[in-house]
Amino acid sequence: MGINGKYKVIVIGGSAGSFPVIVSILNQLNSNFQIPIVMCLHRLKQFRHGFVEALSLQSNIKIIEPDDKTSIKPGCAYLAPANYHLLAELGYTFALSTDEMHKFSRPSIDLTFETFSYAYREKMVGIILSGANNDGATGLLKCKKRGGLTIIQNPKEASVKTMVEGCLNLFQPDMVLNTNEIIRTINS
Amino acid sequence: MNTIDIEIDIRDIKSFVQFFKEKYAYDFSDYALSSFKRRLQRLLHINQLKELAELQKKIISNEIHFEKVVEEITVNTTEMFRDPGFWKKLKDTVVPNILKEKQGRIKIWHAACSSGEEVYSMAIVLKELGVLEKAEIIATDINEEVMQRAKRGIYSKQTLQVNTANYKSYSNDALPDFNQYYHENDEYTIQLERSLISGVKFQRFDLVKGSAFDSFDLILLRNVMIYFNFELQEKVTELVYSSLNNNGILALGTKETISWTKASENFTLKDPEDKIYRKNIRN
Numbered sequence A: 001m002g003i004n005g006k007y008k009v010i011v012i013g014g015s016a017g018s019f020p021v022i023v024s025i026l027n028q029l030n031s032n033f034q035i036p037i038v039m040c041l042h043r044l045k046q047f048r049h050g051f052v053e054a055l056s057l058q059s060n061i062k063i064i065e066p067d068d069k070t071s072i073k074p075g076c077a078y079l080a081p082a083n084y085h086l087l088a089e090l091g092y093t094f095a096l097s098t099d100e101m102h103k104f105s106r107p108s109i110d111l112t113f114e115t116f117s118y119a120y121r122e123k124m125v126g127i128i129l130s131g132a133n134n135d136g137a138t139g140l141l142k143c144k145k146r147g148g149l150t151i152i153q154n155p156k157e158a159s160v161k162t163m164v165e166g167c168l169n170l171f172q173p174d175m176v177l178n179t180n181e182i183i184r185t186i187n188s
Numbered sequence B: 001m002n003t004i005d006i007e008i009d010i011r012d013i014k015s016f017v018q019f020f021k022e023k024y025a026y027d028f029s030d031y032a033l034s035s036f037k038r039r040l041q042r043l044l045h046i047n048q049l050k051e052l053a054e055l056q057k058k059i060i061s062n063e064i065h066f067e068k069v070v071e072e073i074t075v076n077t078t079e080m081f082r083d084p085g086f087w088k089k090l091k092d093t094v095v096p097n098i099l100k101e102k103q104g105r106i107k108i109w110h111a112a113c114s115s116g117e118e119v120y121s122m123a124i125v126l127k128e129l130g131v132l133e134k135a136e137i138i139a140t141d142i143n144e145e146v147m148q149r150a151k152r153g154i155y156s157k158q159t160l161q162v163n164t165a166n167y168k169s170y171s172n173d174a175l176p177d178f179n180q181y182y183h184e185n186d187e188y189t190i191q192l193e194r195s196l197i198s199g200v201k202f203q204r205f206d207l208v209k210g211s212a213f214d215s216f217d218l219i220l221l222r223n224v225m226i227y228f229n230f231e232l233q234e235k236v237t238e239l240v241y242s243s244l245n246n247n248g249i250l251a252l253g254t255k256e257t258i259s260w261t262k263a264s265e266n267f268t269l270k271d272p273e274d275k276i277y278r279k280n281i282r283n
């Protein structure tokens, strides 16, 4: 059985080097893609504008920077707003927080993954892409422990390997894939 | 150990909140769960405890002071000119519009002022408009300790980089540098110009329990509603509604919204990007 039907959310974390991968994924989603995608990408907070637009250029689905308490809906991709942590609440709504940086990051991938895996349990797919720090590994492990499907970008393909290797140092994720395979998998 | 590895059960959170509510005058029942849980994880972590029951014991025995717990449970992070674009609008349109409609003093309420950066930012905006003396500012927070910091106006040099960059972006580089507003205090800290806030009244105020105490032309309620659940957001929206003059302005954090509250019918969203609302005139 494919991803569709079995999972209720796909959460993607990435940092340095992940932008082109994210763009490829968004541009090649099936046109009727129905699982909400939540993206927690490290970025400079000065870039408040333009990021959503850059991702939206050729994306097949709508990209939104959610306000606090927005409900998480199929057919949308959500981007963590700059300078906030992006969390999930139990009723499948977003929650934002400005609390301390975690591993020098806000938004922090660990925090997004931890709260999403808590709210969605085995209904979550977690994907970690290229990145230059260690944020994300602990969160992806949480996803694994709570029964979710865990995927990392192949370190051979990732332009900066630190983040995916951080995951591999902690545990063996369910799948280690190149960008094309990630796209094929989530479209399945 | 990582804070996120500390597992806390929701039932334990509920009973801890109940304990706190009965014993002390704080009610966290309607705080949004996800971030509240993280605060508790953090509290356990920094006190090297495994579960909330242990924390509760330490609070009862006064090994950990309950006010300290309140300080840690609430999120106090703030910046000068956080969201510079918002402050620019405040200066270019919001405040001038209020001044046009209003003779005499304008009244401003910072409803969750934290360590004061927001209050100083406002004072600077008003000063640059030449109307600081015309403003009556009240700054409140649930937490006495952070307000003490606000009154002292001494901040770590580490904050300068962000604050200076925000100020630059707010002023489009058109004004002299941010450093006109502070001087060095010691090796590690700076002292903001205290004359900026000499007219500000600081007061403890809990948005959960408080009721309207005055009416204002402008209320800043920024980055505090994100920590509240729907019910509490509803209640606080009503509170600010009854604390605003007709046509009064409410500014939320840029990612906050009151659009799903009932009380929002009585507001017009003037600026969707920076979440600036205006209270409608009552018929």
Ligand SMILES: C[S@@+](CC[C@H](N)C(=O)[O-])C[C@H]1O[C@@H](n2cnc3c(N)ncnc32)[C@H](O)[C@@H]1O
Pocket (backbone or CB within 6 Å): A098, B074, B075, B076, B077, B078, B079, B082, B111, B112, B113, B114, B115, B118, B140, B141, B142, B143, B146, B205, B206, B207, B208, B221, B222, B223, B224, B227, B253
């Ligand atoms: C993240 S800070 C926001 C500071 C500032 N407004 C800003 O946007 O930068 C949140 C503040 O809300 C305060 N707070 C939390 N719960 C509160 C309550 N029930 N009543 C009043 N203030 C509260 C906290 O003490 C903290 O100082």
